[in-house]
Amino acid sequence: MAAASFDDQDAERIVREPPKDPASGGDDRGAFQRDRARVLHSAAFRRLAAKTQVHTTGDDQFIRTRLTHSLEVAQIAREMGTSLGCDPDVVDTAGLAHDLGHPPFGHVGERALDAVSAACGGFEGNAQTLRVLTSLEAKIVAPDGRPAGLNLTRACLDAVAKYPWPRDPGRAKFGVYADDVPVYTWFRAGRPDGQRCLEAQVMDWADDVAYSVHDVEDGIHARLIALGPLRADTDERRALCADVAGRYSIEDPDTLEAMLVELLADSVFGPLDRYDGTHGAQIALKRLTSVLTGRFVAAAVAATRDRYGAGPHRRYGADLVVPASIRAQCALLKGMALRYVMRGPQAVASRTRQRELVRALVEVLPERAPGALDPMFAARWSAADDDATRLRVVIDQVASLTDPGAEAWYRRLVIAR
Numbered sequence: 001m002a003a004a005s006f007d008d009q010d011a012e013r014i015v016r017e018p019p020k021d022p023a024s025g026g027d028d029r030g031a032f033q034r035d036r037a038r039v040l041h042s043a044a045f046r047r048l049a050a051k052t053q054v055h056t057t058g059d060d061q062f063i064r065t066r067l068t069h070s071l072e073v074a075q076i077a078r079e080m081g082t083s084l085g086c087d088p089d090v091v092d093t094a095g096l097a098h099d100l101g102h103p104p105f106g107h108v109g110e111r112a113l114d115a116v117s118a119a120c121g122g123f124e125g126n127a128q129t130l131r132v133l134t135s136l137e138a139k140i141v142a143p144d145g146r147p148a149g150l151n152l153t154r155a156c157l158d159a160v161a162k163y164p165w166p167r168d169p170g171r172a173k174f175g176v177y178a179d180d181v182p183v184y185t186w187f188r189a190g191r192p193d194g195q196r197c198l199e200a201q202v203m204d205w206a207d208d209v210a211y212s213v214h215d216v217e218d219g220i221h222a223r224l225i226a227l228g229p230l231r232a233d234t235d236e237r238r239a240l241c242a243d244v245a246g247r248y249s250i251e252d253p254d255t256l257e258a259m260l261v262e263l264l265a266d267s268v269f270g271p272l273d274r275y276d277g278t279h280g281a282q283i284a285l286k287r288l289t290s291v292l293t294g295r296f297v298a299a300a301v302a303a304t305r306d307r308y309g310a311g312p313h314r315r316y317g318a319d320l321v322v323p324a325s326i327r328a329q330c331a332l333l334k335g336m337a338l339r340y341v342m343r344g345p346q347a348v349a350s351r352t353r354q355r356e357l358v359r360a361l362v363e364v365l366p367e368r369a370p371g372a373l374d375p376m377f378a379a380r381w382s383a384a385d386d387d388a389t390r391l392r393v394v395i396d397q398v399a400s401l402t403d404p405g406a407e408a409w410y411r412r413l414v415i416a417r
Contacts, residue, residue, distance in 0.1 A: 010155035010315070014186055015140050015148045032089035035156040038139060039093055042150060044100045044132050045070070050402035052106035063218050066099050066106075069210060073098060076297060077206035083301045084320075085312020086199050093152070094159035094203035100137075101128025103399040104406040105354040112358035113395055120392040126163050126175045128399055133157065134183045136396060138376065155315075157187040159199035162207075164188060179392065191316070198313055201320035209296045212330045215337035217289045220275050221282075225340045228273035231264050244335035251328050259328050268292070292333070299326045357406060358398060360414045365394045372413060373397050 011031040020027035027034070039045055048067035064072075074095030081091030102125045103109035113123035133149050140151035158164075163175035166184075176184040191197075196204075219225035230236055241256035249256060263269070268291045271284035303321040305311065311318075341347060369390070370378035377397040384390045401409060 011153050013140075013151045013153055014134075014183060015142045015151050017140065017151065030089065031153050032087055032093065032156060035150070035152045036089045036093040036096065038150040038152065039096045039100075039133075042100070042137050042139075044137050044400070045096065047400065047402050048099060048102075050404055051102060051104055052108075052403055063222065064214055066102055069214065070096055070099050072210045072214065073203065073206045076210055076293065077203045080206060080297050080301060081199060081202045084198070084202070084304060084314075084318075086202060086314045087155070090155050090159050091199050091202050091206075093156045094199055095206055097129060097133060097156075097160050098162065098203055098207060099125070099129065100132045101125045101130070101399065103128070103358070104401050104403045105351075105358065108351045108354045109358050109399075109406075112355045113362070113399060116359055116362045117391060117395050120388040120395065121177050121179070122167060123395055123399070124163075124167070124174050126161075126173060127167075127177050127180070128396075129160060130157070130176055130184065131180055131396070133160065134180060136376075136400070154187040154189075155197075155199070157183075158191070158197050159203060161188070161196065161200055162204050164191070164196055164200075165194050177392075195316070197315050198318055198320060199315070205300055205320055205322060206297075208330055208334075209293055212333035212337070213289050213292045213296070215341065216333045217285055219337055219341045220272060220285060221277065222341075223275070224344060225336055227264065227269055227275075230336075231269075231273070237261070240335050240339055241332075243339050244331050247338065248331035248334045249328055251324075251331075256328060256332060259325065260332050263329055263332060266291075292329075296326055296330060299323050357410045357414075361398050361401075361406065361409055362394055364413050364417070365397065366390065368413060369394065374400075 013031075029037075045067070048070055049065055051066040074092045077091040077095040078088050082088045103113055103123075105112075107125075110123065110125050117123045133152055134157070135147050135149045137149045138147075140148040142148050161175050163171075163173045165171070165174055166176050166178065166181065167174045216225060220227070230240070237257055237260055238253065241253040241260060244256055245251060245253045251259070268284075268288045272281070272288060275281050275285065300320055300322045303323050304313065304318060307321050308318040365372055370381040373381055373393070374397060377393050377400075380396075381390055381393045384393060398406070
């Protein structure tokens with residue numbers, strides 16, 4: 001592919017904004033720097049502090065939330081993107097913003113909302129992220145009174161688009177609801193259907209790296225993942241690899257098992273066989289996450305440069321290349337979190353309750369709207385002209401809640417009634 005660069009169109013916003021008031025000092029930041037600041041200072045970003053990553057948020061301050069995960073994704077994406085020649089603020093913004101649409105209780109909440117929202121087009125965290133950025137977050141209003149969300153530039157919205165297509169029965173993931181197609185069409189103008197820019201690919205790999213490595217780190221610290229028994233038990237390794245082959249990897253279980261044995265033989269895993277949470281043990285655990293993150297990032301940067309040259313690479317001038325062996329190692333880490341954390345007995349019981357809680361909120365809110373809704377959603381409910389639109393307002397409201405917020409709403413609206 002030929003080299004690509006940013007142009008004036010990439011820095012455009014769908015709503016033209018006047019220059020900053022010189023009396024307030026003006027603004028000499030670039031458009032992408034301003035985008036990053038808008039995401040970082042948004043209410044949706046702050047709410048991520050009380051939303052589940054994989055381990056349910058609770059008293060253990062070691063465990064990650066969606067907020068800390070997003071900060072880590074942004075840092076990894078910024079360094080990886082900068083190495084390739086991407087604009088650092090664009091990939092940083094994408095990393096900060098990529099999970100803004102996730103509802104309470106992580107993927108459990110996402111699946112629960114999708115199950116009750118068929119009448120308005122379903123629910124998907126990435127499509128909800130676009131909705132937050134372009135409509136729900138309070139920042140800019142168009143001249144006709146239409147909310148424009150944070151009014152980010154084309155380039156930054158494009159970088160957040162992990163799944164640049166509407167809902168398709170043949171695909172589990174999608175990136176835009178029917179309601180939001182106009183703004184999606186605007187920032188994707190001239191781009192091939194389904195093709196992601198390099199910045200979106202960098203953000204996506206940074207997300208994979210962060211949650212695979214860090215979920216295992218959190219699982220080891222919580223004593224849910226035990227590396228010693230896994231190293232010694234052939235049957236357990238095979239069961240894990242069967243899980244991974246069925247969900248995260250295109251490799252067959254036998255190939256994955258050989259890769260798992262090699263991965264666990266790495267010297268950085270050895271000191272963690274008897275992890276006890278002491279200072280020295282935490283140092284060994286942190287060394288594991290640092291080594292794996294560096295390895296996964298460096299391999300992608302090197303492979304991309306090998307294929308496309310030294311760069312700089314950005315926009316649609318190159319695709320990110322991740323070696324198959326590195327993808328498999330990342331998939332094996334995801335499998336550990338799936339098997340030992342997400343499928344644990346306590347987690348299964350929690351998920352069942354959380355799923356029912358989300359469903360109950362979606363059922364009761366139409367009966368209590370608009371009074372029970374937050375003021376901004378109450379106004380949208382009152383302006384809606386059909387049931388599908390009103391349902392989308394309820395879905396937006398529930399998706400905006402934090403984990404403890406959803407619990408409080410459930411106690412107030414469902415248990416207390």
